[in-house]
Amino acid sequence: MQHDATLKVDNLTVDLLTSKTAVRPVDGVSYSVRKGECLAIVGESGSGKTVMNFAPLGLMPAGVSTELSGSVKFNGRELIGLEDGELRHIRGKSIGFIFQDPMSALNPVRRIGRQIAEMAELHLGLSPSAAEARALELIKLVGIPDPEARLRQYPHELSGGLRQRVVIAIALAGEPKLLIADEPTTALDVTVQAQILRLLKDLRKRLDMAMILITHDMGVVASSADDIVVMYAARAVERGPVEEVLTQPRHPYTRALINAIPKSSDTVGTRFRGLSGMPPILGAPNPGCAFAPRCDLAVAECRHTRPLMSQATHSTVRFACPIANTESEIHGTGTCS
Ligand SMILES: Nc1ncnc2c1ncn2[C@@H]1O[C@H](COP(=O)(O)OP(=O)(O)O)[C@@H](O)[C@H]1O
Ligand SMILES: [Mg+2]
Structure with a gap:
C-alpha cells in the first residue's frame, strides 16, 4: 500500500461545453504522483494544464459544463462520477490548491489571520x-516574519511574495495530502520566485505531501520536481523522471522547450529563444500529432496518425513520437547495456 500513488490519473479526457463552443482541452492523459514527491506539469499557455487538474475536482467556472472520462484516483478512491457534495469534502481539505490568479485567492477586505x-x-x-x-x-510555517502583527493586516499591506506565502498557508490549512499549485510563482519577480519554490519544496518534505506544480516555465522544474509531464495541445507528449527528461529529452517539443530556457552564458540582450510558430487553437481533436506544424522532424504520417505513448529503451520515460523513437534508436547511447 505504501507505494501506491496519492493521485493516479489514467487516460483522462475532458470535454468542455459552453453556450458557444465545444473543446477537448484534455485528451487521454495519464500520470501519477506519490506521497512526498513533486510532479511538474509543463506546457505552453492553453495546453490544458489547469483544466486537467481542476475539472476532476469540480472546479470549473460557472457556465461551463464538463464531461470527463478515464480515471482519477485519489488515495485509491475514484473521483470521476462523485457527487459535488462528496467532492466538496475532498476539495481544500485532503487536496489543497493554489490557483493561478493571485488576485482571486485572497479577500481584500478581510484580515489575513x-x-x-x-x-x-x-x-x-x-x-x-x-x-x-x-x-x-x-503563518510561521510559511516563513512570514513578525507573524503576530501580520495576522492583523490586510492583503494589500503585504508584498507579492508575502501574499503568496499567505495563499500557501491557506492551502495548507486543511492539512492536505496533495497540494496542487497552479503557476504559483508566475506573478512574482525572479528572486521571490526562487524563495517560494524553495518554501514549497521544504513544506512538501516536512509535511510529506504529494505535490503537483503546474508551470509554463521549464526553468523552474529542475530544482523543484521529481517527475515531469510535458503537455502540448491537450495531450501529454513526454513524461518521466525530471532529471532524465531534462538531460535527454526525446520528444521534439520537449527539446524545443528546453532550448528556450535562458542560459547563464547568454549575454545581456540575447533575444529570448521562444518556440517558432504558434501553439494550436484547440478545436476538434487532432487526428495526427498537434506539434507537427512546428516540428522539424515531421513527416507526412505525423499529420494524420496520432502518435501513441511508447516507452523509451532502458528507461521509464514515455513519449509520443515515432520519429524521435527511430532517431534515438539509431543515435542512442547503445542498446546492449
Ligand atoms: N472557461 C472556459 N471556457 C471555455 N473554454 C475553456 C475554459 N477554460 C479553458 N478552456 C479551454 O481549455 C483550454 C486549456 O485551458 P487551460 O487548462 O486553462 O490551459 P493552461 O492552464 O495550460 O494554460 C483553453 O485553450 C481553452 O480552449
Ligand atoms: Mg493554466
Whole structure:
C-alpha cells in the first residue's frame, strides 16, 4: 500500500461545453504522483494544464459544463462520477490548491489571520480560538516574519511574495495530502520566485505531501520536481523522471522547450529563444500529432496518425513520437547495456 500513488490519473479526457463552443482541452492523459514527491506539469499557455487538474475536482467556472472520462484516483478512491457534495469534502481539505490568479485567492477586505483561521475551522472543525492558534502556526510555517502583527493586516499591506506565502498557508490549512499549485510563482519577480519554490519544496518534505506544480516555465522544474509531464495541445507528449527528461529529452517539443530556457552564458540582450510558430487553437481533436506544424522532424504520417505513448529503451520515460523513437534508436547511447 505504501507505494501506491496519492493521485493516479489514467487516460483522462475532458470535454468542455459552453453556450458557444465545444473543446477537448484534455485528451487521454495519464500520470501519477506519490506521497512526498513533486510532479511538474509543463506546457505552453492553453495546453490544458489547469483544466486537467481542476475539472476532476469540480472546479470549473460557472457556465461551463464538463464531461470527463478515464480515471482519477485519489488515495485509491475514484473521483470521476462523485457527487459535488462528496467532492466538496475532498476539495481544500485532503487536496489543497493554489490557483493561478493571485488576485482571486485572497479577500481584500478581510484580515489575513481571519482568512487562514476560517479555512482551519471549515476543514478541521476547529473552534474559533483553536483556529486562530492554528493560523499563527501556519503563518510561521510559511516563513512570514513578525507573524503576530501580520495576522492583523490586510492583503494589500503585504508584498507579492508575502501574499503568496499567505495563499500557501491557506492551502495548507486543511492539512492536505496533495497540494496542487497552479503557476504559483508566475506573478512574482525572479528572486521571490526562487524563495517560494524553495518554501514549497521544504513544506512538501516536512509535511510529506504529494505535490503537483503546474508551470509554463521549464526553468523552474529542475530544482523543484521529481517527475515531469510535458503537455502540448491537450495531450501529454513526454513524461518521466525530471532529471532524465531534462538531460535527454526525446520528444521534439520537449527539446524545443528546453532550448528556450535562458542560459547563464547568454549575454545581456540575447533575444529570448521562444518556440517558432504558434501553439494550436484547440478545436476538434487532432487526428495526427498537434506539434507537427512546428516540428522539424515531421513527416507526412505525423499529420494524420496520432502518435501513441511508447516507452523509451532502458528507461521509464514515455513519449509520443515515432520519429524521435527511430532517431534515438539509431543515435542512442547503445542498446546492449
Ligand atoms: N472557461 C472556459 N471556457 C471555455 N473554454 C475553456 C475554459 N477554460 C479553458 N478552456 C479551454 O481549455 C483550454 C486549456 O485551458 P487551460 O487548462 O486553462 O490551459 P493552461 O492552464 O495550460 O494554460 C483553453 O485553450 C481553452 O480552449
Ligand atoms: Mg493554466
